[in-house]
Amino acid sequence: MSAPSPPTPPANPFAGFFGVFRYSRRAIRLVWETSRPLTLGLAVCTLVAGVLPAVAAWLGQLIVDAVVAAMAAHREGGQAPTFESLWPVLRYVLAEAGVIALIALAQRGLSAQQSLLRAQLGHKVNVMILEKAGQLSLAQFEDSELYDQLTRARREASTRPLALVNKTFALGQHGISLVSFGVLLVGFSPWALLILVVGALPVFLSEAKFSGDAFRLFRWRSPQTRMQMYLETVLAREDSIKEVRLFGLEPLLLGRYRGIFETLYGEDRRLTIRRDSWGFLLGLLGTLAFYGAYAWVVIETVGGALTLGEMTMYLMVFKQGQAALSAGLTAIGGMYEDNLYLSNLYEYLEQPVEGDAGTLTAGVLPGDGIRFEGVAFTYPGAETPVLAGIDLHLRPGQSLALVGENGSGKTTLIKLLTRLYPPSAGRILLDGSDLRDWDVRALRRRVGVIFQDFVRYQLQVGENLGVGDVAAFEDEARWQAAARLGLADAFIERLGGGYRTQLGRWFKGGQELSGGQWQKIALSRAYMREEADILVLDEPTAAMDAAAEAEVFARFREHSRDKMTILISHRFSTVRAADQILVIDRGRILERGTHAELLARDGRYARLFRLQAKGYR
Numbered sequence: 001m002s003a004p005s006p007p008t009p010p011a012n013p014f015a016g017f018f019g020v021f022r023y024s025r026r027a028i029r030l031v032w033e034t035s036r037p038l039t040l041g042l043a044v045c046t047l048v049a050g051v052l053p054a055v056a057a058w059l060g061q062l063i064v065d066a067v068v069a070a071m072a073a074h075r076e077g078g079q080a081p082t083f084e085s086l087w088p089v090l091r092y093v094l095a096e097a098g099v100i101a102l103i104a105l106a107q108r109g110l111s112a113q114q115s116l117l118r119a120q121l122g123h124k125v126n127v128m129i130l131e132k133a134g135q136l137s138l139a140q141f142e143d144s145e146l147y148d149q150l151t152r153a154r155r156e157a158s159t160r161p162l163a164l165v166n167k168t169f170a171l172g173q174h175g176i177s178l179v180s181f182g183v184l185l186v187g188f189s190p191w192a193l194l195i196l197v198v199g200a201l202p203v204f205l206s207e208a209k210f211s212g213d214a215f216r217l218f219r220w221r222s223p224q225t226r227m228q229m230y231l232e233t234v235l236a237r238e239d240s241i242k243e244v245r246l247f248g249l250e251p252l253l254l255g256r257y258r259g260i261f262e263t264l265y266g267e268d269r270r271l272t273i274r275r276d277s278w279g280f281l282l283g284l285l286g287t288l289a290f291y292g293a294y295a296w297v298v299i300e301t302v303g304g305a306l307t308l309g310e311m312t313m314y315l316m317v318f319k320q321g322q323a324a325l326s327a328g329l330t331a332i333g334g335m336y337e338d339n340l341y342l343s344n345l346y347e348y349l350e351q352p353v354e355g356d357a358g359t360l361t362a363g364v365l366p367g368d369g370i371r372f373e374g375v376a377f378t379y380p381g382a383e384t385p386v387l388a389g390i391d392l393h394l395r396p397g398q399s400l401a402l403v404g405e406n407g408s409g410k411t412t413l414i415k416l417l418t419r420l421y422p423p424s425a426g427r428i429l430l431d432g433s434d435l436r437d438w439d440v441r442a443l444r445r446r447v448g449v450i451f452q453d454f455v456r457y458q459l460q461v462g463e464n465l466g467v468g469d470v471a472a473f474e475d476e477a478r479w480q481a482a483a484r485l486g487l488a489d490a491f492i493e494r495l496g497g498g499y500r501t502q503l504g505r506w507f508k509g510g511q512e513l514s515g516g517q518w519q520k521i522a523l524s525r526a527y528m529r530e531e532a533d534i535l536v537l538d539e540p541t542a543a544m545d546a547a548a549e550a551e552v553f554a555r556f557r558e559h560s561r562d563k564m565t566i567l568i569s570h571r572f573s574t575v576r577a578a579d580q581i582l583v584i585d586r587g588r589i590l591e592r593g594t595h596a597e598l599l600a601r602d603g604r605y606a607r608l609f610r611l612q613a614k615g616y617r
């Protein structure tokens with residue numbers, strides 16, 4: 001793993017700080033689109049919970065002043081208190097109780113609606129991420145930076161967007177409280193208000209700076225966290241554990257895992273210590289300002305300028321104002337991080353997808369088959385071409401075999417043919433029309449391909465076949481027909497649940513298959529594509545026994561008589577019947593011809609064929 005260079009702070013930290021807030025609006029829109037009633041509910045509860053504390057403080061003043069007045073009246077009158085004389089005080093007590101109950105209701109409402117929204121929003125964002133993944137090209141998928149964005153986006157998809165909205169609302173709530181406290185406080189002195197605001201500013205700025213640092217760290221280290229996730233997978237997944245045990249890899253991999261943690265933890269610790277030390281020191285300034293104003297109120301009351309009730313109210317306003325201010329600051333610090341998460345999410349969601357310009361559903365020369373004309377290809381980010389100068393023509397009813405050593409470019413040629421990548425030079429035609437002009441769905445309907453690294457779906461056996469043709473995903477008769485052609489029917493019928501047997505180990509009762517059995521499943525999957533007239537098998541029998549292999553090819557030839565077939569194999573016995581054999585060497589066509597022609601030529605093919613024939617004897 002290469003160590004990326006440390007993050008550099010932006011030239012103007014505050015420009016970055018405010019710039020990133022543009023995502024708050026999008027987060028709110030996202031929540032609005034997720035559930036309007038819940039968003040409205042949240043807004044109402046936020047407003048209520050924001051205004052009522054000031055109302056409670058004001059009622060507190062009225063209570064104390066009413067008590068003082070009632071006490072004076074009783075002292076003068078000398079009578080025992082009656083309901084009539086107590087009512088002016090009690091009604092305020094009752095009102096305050098009501099206000100407190102309303103605050104509790106609003107807070108309950110907030111938390112209930114938040115948890116409902118969290119579930120909905122997490123789901124929505126995950127679906128957005130996965131839908132986008134479905135539109136990305138293979139080349140984009142292989143781009144490690146984009147993959148990082150995807151991983152980061154998915155990791156916190158269910159929490160961050162709502163967290164941002166919650167904090168935005170919390171900020172709104174505390175802001176409303178502060179403004180309403182401010183309105184009350186201005187009655188005492190506008191200067192007191194100013195002192196409090198200025199006192200709180202330094203801690204706010206430090207919070208903003210450190211949040212920015214935290215996010216840069218988070219982005220910069222994402223290759224390391226990805227390696228950590230990968231190591232977790234290797235150490236804890238059934239498909240790798242066998243090899244990890246046998247090679248005794250646990251200590252090695254765990255050592256690497258711990259090493260990454262320690263580096264990351266060290267960085268986290270430094271940041272946390274700096275952030276909290278500064279937070280504490282600057283927070284002291286705010287507290288100092290607060291207690292200065294507090295002392296001022298006390299002195300004014302002693303001097304008789306304020307009533308006891310007013311003093312009670314101001315003290316409450318100070319206490320609650322301070323709490324609201326620091327909660328607001330924390331919300332802003334956290335919001336910044338959530339915004340940065342969202343910036344990552346939207347960067348990912350806004351990745352341009354290749355426009356699918358092609359619309360053709362039939363070629364201009366039906367029956368012309370496949371043509372490669374001067375095709376070359378270089379993988380994105382690579383320097384040397386993997387394929388160059390490829391010319392070939394395959395007509396319906398013909399078979400083509402590709403042979404060549406590992407890494408010579410055979411699979412890549414198939415990836416170009418199936419339009420997983422566009423060629424870097426030259427063109428590929430199907431029925432006389434460039435693949436680029438074809439509607440990609442129409443094109444893919446015509447191709448049935450089984451790659452070497454086919455997918456072993458942790459689904460039922462039948463569904464593992466059904467994925468070959470989504471229109472017949474649940475069609476049991478079609479499964480059976482395909483399984484017969486792929487030679488999978490015999491062993492499937494012996495499985496406990498037949499076509500309904502769960503495969504793989506992820507789910508209860510799942511059954512694991514042997515390598516050859518999986519290959520038969522993959523082969524049958526290719527036969528599910530009834531519409532396909534181009535069949536591509538990339539080493540379809542490497543894991544099969546010799547008898548099965550011979551039978552597979554006999555059936556394949558029978559089934560594909562009027563189709564175009566492309567076969568990649570390292571076993572020369574299986575390719576000899578092809579109408580055309582291409583020997584690929586480092587991305588170029590070295591030899592071409594039928595088996596007999598190539599033997600007569602006595603070149604690379606003939607030499608390798610004789611070598612293999614000797615080995616089989």
Ligand SMILES: Nc1ncnc2c1ncn2[C@@H]1O[C@H](COP(=O)(O)OP(=O)(O)OP(=O)(O)O)[C@@H](O)[C@H]1O
Nearest residue numbers: 142379382386404405406407408409410411412413
């Ligand atoms: N996704 C990729 N990105 C970059 N390079 C790749 C990618 N896939 C394959 N390559 C490179 O392209 C070359 C050709 O690979 P390809 O899979 O086409 O070979 P192949 O002939 O099918 O080999 P094998 O017989 O081993 O299956 C190899 O050198 C490989 O390293």
